[in-house]
Structures are given as C-alpha cells and as structure tokens.
Amino acid sequence: MSMALRPRRVRRGEYLVAAICVGMITIMIWPIVMSFLASIKPPDEASRPPPHYLPQSLSLENYRSILTYHAGLAVYVGNSLAVAGLTIVFCLVLSVPAGYGLARFDIPGKEVIFLILLASMMLPFQALLVPLYLLFSHIGLTASKLGLAILHTMLQLPFSIYLMRNSFEGIPKEMEEAAVVDGATSLFTLRRIFLPLVMPGMVTVALFAFITSWNEFLGALILMNDEKQFTVPIMMTGVSSGNFGSVNWGGLQASVIVSILPCLIIYLLLQRYYMTGLLSGAVK
Amino acid sequence: MKSLSVPGFRRLLVTASLVAMVASPVSAETLTMWVRESAADPGKLMVDLWNGKHDNKIELTAIPDTQLVTKLATSVAGGNAPDLVSFDLIYMPDFMKAGFLTDVTDQLAADPHYATHVQAYKDISTYEGKTYGVGFTPDVSVLVWNKDLFKAAGLDPEKGPTTIQEIVDDARKVHALGKDTYGFWFSGACPGCNIFVTSPMMVAAGSKILPKNGTDEALTGDGVKTVLEAYKTMWDEGLIPASAETDTGANFVSAFVGGNIGIAGTGGFLISLMKREHPDFNYGMTLLPGISAGQVSGFVGGDVVAIPAKGKNEAAAREFLTWVLSDEAQLDGLAKNSILTTRTDLADNEYTKGNQPVLMTAKALAAGYVPWVFHFADMVNSDSSPWIQMLQQAIFDGDIDGAITEARAAMLEIAAR
Numbered sequence: 060m061s062m063a064l065r066p067r068r069v070r071r072g073e074y075l076v077a078a079i080c081v082g083m084i085t086i087m088i089w090p091i092v093m094s095f096l097a098s099i100k101p102p103d104e105a106s107r108p109p110p111h112y113l114p115q116s117l118s119l120e121n122y123r124s125i126l127t128y129h130a131g132l133a134v135y136v137g138n139s140l141a142v143a144g145l146t147i148v149f150c151l152v153l154s155v156p157a158g159y160g161l162a163r164f165d166i167p168g169k170e171v172i173f174l175i176l177l178a179s180m181m182l183p184f185q186a187l188l189v190p191l192y193l194l195f196s197h198i199g200l201t202a203s204k205l206g207l208a209i210l211h212t213m214l215q216l217p218f219s220i221y222l223m224r225n226s227f228e229g230i231p232k233e234m235e236e237a238a239v240v241d242g243a244t245s246l247f248t249l250r251r252i253f254l255p256l257v258m259p260g261m262v263t264v265a266l267f268a269f270i271t272s273w274n275e276f277l278g279a280l281i282l283m284n285d286e287k288q289f290t291v292p293i294m295m296t297g298v299s300s301g302n303f304g305s306v307n308w309g310g311l312q313a314s315v316i317v318s319i320l321p322c323l324i325i326y327l328l329l330q331r332y333y334m335t336g337l338l339s340g341a342v343k
Numbered sequence: 344m345k346s347l348s349v350p351g352f353r354r355l356l357v358t359a360s361l362v363a364m365v366a367s368p369v370s371a372e373t374l375t376m377w378v379r380e381s382a383a384d385p386g387k388l389m390v391d392l393w394n395g396k397h398d399n400k401i402e403l404t405a406i407p408d409t410q411l412v413t414k415l416a417t418s419v420a421g422g423n424a425p426d427l428v429s430f431d432l433i434y435m436p437d438f439m440k441a442g443f444l445t446d447v448t449d450q451l452a453a454d455p456h457y458a459t460h461v462q463a464y465k466d467i468s469t470y471e472g473k474t475y476g477v478g479f480t481p482d483v484s485v486l487v488w489n490k491d492l493f494k495a496a497g498l499d500p501e502k503g504p505t506t507i508q509e510i511v512d513d514a515r516k517v518h519a520l521g522k523d524t525y526g527f528w529f530s531g532a533c534p535g536c537n538i539f540v541t542s543p544m545m546v547a548a549g550s551k552i553l554p555k556n557g558t559d560e561a562l563t564g565d566g567v568k569t570v571l572e573a574y575k576t577m578w579d580e581g582l583i584p585a586s587a588e589t590d591t592g593a594n595f596v597s598a599f600v601g602g603n604i605g606i607a608g609t610g611g612f613l614i615s616l617m618k619r620e621h622p623d624f625n626y627g628m629t630l631l632p633g634i635s636a637g638q639v640s641g642f643v644g645g646d647v648v649a650i651p652a653k654g655k656n657e658a659a660a661r662e663f664l665t666w667v668l669s670d671e672a673q674l675d676g677l678a679k680n681s682i683l684t685t686r687t688d689l690a691d692n693e694y695t696k697g698n699q700p701v702l703m704t705a706k707a708l709a710a711g712y713v714p715w716v717f718h719f720a721d722m723v724n725s726d727s728s729p730w731i732q733m734l735q736q737a738i739f740d741g742d743i744d745g746a747i748t749e750a751r752a753a754m755l756e757i758a759a760r
Contacts, residue, residue, distance in 0.1 A: 103597070103600060103601070103620070103621070106594065106601065129383075129405060188417070189417055189420065192418075192420075192421050193420060193421050195421075196421035196422060196423050197421075201421065202423070277410075280406070280407070280410055280414060281413070281417055284375065284418070284423060285375070285402070285404055286402070286404040293407065296407040296410075297380050297405055297407055300381065300407055300408055300409070306592075306593035
C-alpha cells in the first residue's frame, strides 16, 4: 500500500493540516451548535441570565411555538421559497445574456457599462427604499411575490452579471471560433456551446440569489402588507421580539436552525458545482 | 358588434340592482389592521371578539415593533395604508403632526363612553384641539418583587418597597442570600425600558423629564439625581447582575422571570404572561415609588388605535373605534383577559374583583404619566439618545451631575428642532 510507505515527516505535516482544519471547522460550527443547544432548552431556561452552554432540561416547545406562530411556519417557508425561486429565475434569465454580451461582444464602452453596473452595488438599498416603494405601489407591485422577487433580483443582479461575465471569459476563444466556422449563430453558440460550460457559474449565481432572497428582511417587510405574505426573516423577527426589545431566545434560536436548513441542503446538493463555479469566476 | 336593445338593457339593469340589493347586506368588508408585535396578543383577543360578532371582519397583521413606524410612514406615502393601525402611543404626537391619521374628533365627542376614557390616552391623542385615536390595549409600568426570595431573606413577602431607599435596602438583603441571587434588575442599555420603569420613580419624586420644546424645562428636581444615585449604589455593590450593563432589553422581562432577581420594574403585561407561562411564580406587584412613602407614579404605555389617512374603509374602521370603548370590548375583550380597561368607570368590574395585581395596575394607570413630546425617538428611544447616555454615564461611569447636565442640554437641542 502506498500509504504505508510514506515517510513519517509527511504524515506529521498532514496531522498539522488536519488540526488546523478541525480548529477552523470548530470555530465555524460553534455558533450553530450553540443555537441548536439553546433551541432545545425550555423557553424560560433559554432566557435565564446568565446563559449556560448545555441545556439543563430538554424541550421542543420552541419549535412548537414557531410551527404555530401566527400564520404558521409552512406559510412563511412557502412564501420565502416562492420568492427565492423567482429571484433565481430572474437573475439567471438576465445575467446569462448580459454576461455573454459583456464578455464576448465588442460593445462600444462596455467597460464603462460594466463599471456602472458594479457601482450600483455600492449604494445601500435602504436609501432607495422609499422611492422604490412609491414606484412599486404605483405600478401595483407591492404586496406581491413577483414584486418582492424583482426587488431581490435588483439587489443581486450586479454581482450575478459580474460572475457570469467572468465565467464566459474563462472559456477559450477557440471553442467559439470553431462554432462560428461551423456556421453557428451567436444564440446557437450560447445555447449549445457556452451554457454547458458556464453551468458552474450559473449554479453559483443561483446559490447566491437564493441566499440573498432567503435572508432579506427590510424589503420584504416594507413591500408585503399581510401576515400571509410575510417571509421567514420577518417571522423570525416577530418570534424573537417582545415588549421593549425583549428577546425570546428559545424561539429565535429555533427559527435560526429552521432557516439554516434549506440553505444547508441546497449548498450540500450543489457543493461540487459551487466550488468549480468560484474557480471559473476567479481564475481566467 | 351587437348593441343591447332597450328592453334588454333594462332587464340587465333590473338584474344588476336586484343582485346589488341581495348582495349588500352580506357583502361585508374585510378590514386590514396592523398591530405592533409586542401588542399582538391582546390585539388578537380584541379582534377575535369583534370578528365573532360583526359582519365586517378584521384581518390582523403583526409588524415587528422597531419597524412599524417605517412601515406605516412608507405605506401612507404610497397610499397602501391599512384600514386600522395599533401602535405605541408615544408616536402619536409625531404621527398627528405629520398628517398620517384621520381626525375622529366629532365621532368621539358624540360618544358617551369617551367621557370616562383614561385621561392619558385622551391627552396623547389630541393635537391642536383635534383627536386622532383612542387607547386600545393599555399598559402601565409597576414594580414587582419575588416573594419567595423576600421570605428567604427575612423580609415581609407581602410588603414591597415603598420608597427608592427601600428598594436599595431590600435588594441588599436579597443579594446576601448567595452570589447567584441578585437584588435588582434593570436593562442598562435599553432606553425604552428605562423610560418605562425608571423615569416614573423620578416623576414620582417630583421631577419633570422631557421637554416639549426648546425653551421648556428638562430633567428638573431632585428625583432624577436620587434615582441615579440609588442605581449607582446598587451597581457598585454588585446587587445588579453584571449583564445588566449591556442588556438592550433582551432580558427586560425574562431576567425577573428567571427567579434569581429580587426586585425589578416591569409592566402590567407581566400579569397575563405569568398567568399563562408561570402560574406558580410567587410575586408581588406595587406602584413605582418616589423619595418618600406615598409618592407614586407609572408610565402609561400600551397601544392606541387610529385610522390612517386616505383609508379605503374609513366608515367601517370608525365603527371599530366606537366599539373599542363599548362595554363589550372593555369587559369581555380586556378585563376578562386580565388586561386593564381604558375606561375608568369599568376599572372595577366582575373580572378584576379580588385580582390584586390587576387592581394595582388600574391604580398605576390613574397615577401614571405619559410625556406628550415630539422627537421621542431621538430624545429617548434611539441607542445613542441623551436619556440612555445619561443613565449609563451616571450609573456605570459614576459621573451623575455631569451626566444630567449634558443630557439636559442635548434634550433641549432636540426639542428645539
């Protein structure tokens, strides 16, 4: 076996790497473990100062309370998933052609266009909230999932285009030229040659769009007017806040755990693409 | 295109009006109502009671407390305001001045029940002679003590502190029980909590806290200094848990409920919370005291209900306002659920008889105050407000006189805007 033949020195190095990895994982996972432990405490124990690391007694009361909170957890999760799904679709439909155009065509002033697109990331969207709200209410997009998805797309689009442009630029020019020589139109080239190659980039765009939309609070709160339209972050704020800023710690931690789950599942499913996606974005 | 013949048109008209006649008695409206999250429980009790007995139904939506002002302001500007809104009464002056609310002066003047409405709610809802809302789910601050800890410390468990000095003395004895047992609790980084439970002690001792305008008086009298000195003493002696210094209100309620705190200021809302979640907790409730026995006060809080301007169902919303003051709403909606009534003539009723804590809060409501000021958010509620800076500088840093002088100047500057 080749493992057995390795010199001792290398194995010691491996231990060191492993130790560093375990250390970093511990730091990363610590808050989640703490959240989980707090979420299975009875509500009054979760709030009692000073807090203890380990639960002294176990209870699922916190989870029960968020399941039945106002409109019910299923409604909020459903809304969040619907809005996040729409956001992903919009982001992909817009950023793929935009990235293709910016990467592969000689558009006059395309660097300036790209810079303006990126510059919109610098503006805090809270500053735009009131004018946006007035505009949305004028065209009837308030209190609708479509409107909220458009808002989330707006937040996520510059970064998505940036990612897609880099993905398209990472593909060798020769492949495109070969397609052109064979008589392919630019749309055909996009569909048959590029799309399979930029798939990792698209998955990354979808992942980031999902996470942005899933976690976004202020826009959802301002645009939606009805209990049955609220998304998970609004539910979480509602569950956790009480009189005079008092916090329902148990309920908060339980909803943290519940809201992490979809992100975790999607991330694990798409992890492989995600890694390649980042690479294809970063290295040309 | 074929045009309708005259008889055909007439038939259509008759059918349409028949449909309208049949439909109108049952075509009840659905009103939308927003309530801030922390008042959602009592709000829901009231709305459920209304929905059970009226054709016009109300759909209640709870909005996180800290966001209600932003959300209401944007929705009024966008013309999408709800039909009714229940919010922290302290924002009433700012909302009335901004023209967000519908004038209901004439309706209330004609309502016989309005005469006995708690004065603090009438005051806070009136601007330039016009009235814009009524008290909905009331609350008031009180002092609570843990009877079990008092007994263990050799104190009379049935007698709460009646002066600020007694709070300090009793807290000392409770803390002597052990190092995990503390005498007193307050949320040291929560401006709202302290205007609610700390400022009434100053007011009870004769102080005036907030200025109405730039030339008004602020933080006057001995009360402010006495209370700050008492808090500082308790902090220095370790009678207050160290976590109080940074508590932004997260443990405002739960600290006392945890069972290792002797005395704390809190609100009437604690009664229904205790009844629901900790029925065996042995605690006493009394009015927030001043320097000498007999001086008492409380901060009248809770929610007012109002009709946002440009509402689509104003007539139906007005009916709800009238109903809120009716015997049915006051007794079956509020009193039956251990919540105070907002009408003084109903404060003593079949549900509150013998319920010592509720009767105590009714007293506090009568003795309490509510500051009618603009910019309350800047003067008090914001994280860097002069109010919270004064408390922190005086209690944790120890510079009481400097803290009061600086806060006074900052408050007057804000009030002059």
